[in-house]
Amino acid sequence: MRASLASPDLGAVPPQRQNPTMDVTLRKIIAELNEAAARHDAGQENRLDRWRVLEPDAGEFLWFLAQSVAARTIVEVGTSRGASTLWLGDAARAVGGRVLSLDTDAEAQDHARTAIGAAGLAGHVEFQVGDGGAALAGMADGSVDLLFLDAERVEYASWWPHPLRVLRRGGVLVADNALSHPGEIAPLRDLLTREPGLAVATIAVGKGELVATRRD
Numbered sequence: 372m373r374a375s376l377a378s379p380d381l382g383a384v385p386p387q388r389q390n391p392t393m394d395v396t397l398r399k400i401i402a403e404l405n406e407a408a409a410r411h412d413a414g415q416e417n418r419l420d421r422w423r424v425l426e427p428d429a430g431e432f433l434w435f436l437a438q439s440v441a442a443r444t445i446v447e448v449g450t451s452r453g454a455s456t457l458w459l460g461d462a463a464r465a466v467g468g469r470v471l472s473l474d475t476d477a478e479a480q481d482h483a484r485t486a487i488g489a490a491g492l493a494g495h496v497e498f499q500v501g502d503g504g505a506a507l508a509g510m511a512d513g514s515v516d517l518l519f520l521d522a523e524r525v526e527y528a529s530w531w532p533h534p535l536r537v538l539r540r541g542g543v544l545v546a547d548n549a550l551s552h553p554g555e556i557a558p559l560r561d562l563l564t565r566e567p568g569l570a571v572a573t574i575a576v577g578k579g580e581l582v583a584t585r586r587d
């Protein structure tokens with residue numbers, strides 16, 4: 372049963388920004404993870420030691436997008452502690468789908484697995500330790516409804532053509548950091564905009580989401 376929406380303690384999230392159709396326990400888990408990540412990342416000088424979790428507004432955008440395209444097969448590259456996995460896992464639960472979340476960092480994924488379990492989403496998320504590019508190369512044509520790229524931006528172009536090849540017609544590719552790191556995202560954007568039959572845009576939520584949908 373859905374918990375009451377009356378008095379969730381979601382820390383710094385103002386009531387008008389709280390997602391009203393998401394379970395309150397899940398919203399709390401996401402809010403706590405974002406707070407823990409902010410505390411952790413503030414003390415890390417090396418970018419790669421930070422958790423770099425997805426901003427809540429970008430997470431909500433992904434959550435909505437995944438449901439609007441009825442994404443039953445979702446692939447995420449870059450689990451970290453699982454903030455985006457929580458958003459995507461809940462969207463997958465809503466449409467009867469599954470998320471495959473890939474990361475090269477097994478320890479980070481262990482934390483994400485715990486969060487996903489606490490959120491009751493374990494049945495909708497599979498974790499795999501490994502390189503996202505190699506995993507995409509092994510997937511069938513048109514087998515993915517939503518692909519979320521949130522790893523090392525400079526690697527994405529070297530994974531071509533697989534990020535597009537694996538997308539089904541009507542499927543969506545999303546890459547984070549389109550506005551925070553436009554130069555690093557540019558090679559992927561260029562590859563996408565050169566393809567016929569795609570709609571490509573940058574959505575100004577979080578750190579900027581590059582989105583592309585395969586029209587045909």
Ligand SMILES: C[S@@+](CC[C@H](N)C(=O)[O-])C[C@H]1O[C@@H](n2cnc3c(N)ncnc32)[C@H](O)[C@@H]1O
Nearest residue numbers: 423424425449451454455474475502503521522
């Ligand atoms: C920005 S963080 C992901 C944040 C996560 N999506 C979230 O919202 O919490 C980037 C992650 O990508 C992982 N990563 C980097 N290169 C990768 C690759 N080639 N394949 C899979 N994961 C990779 C890193 O280990 C790191 O955990």
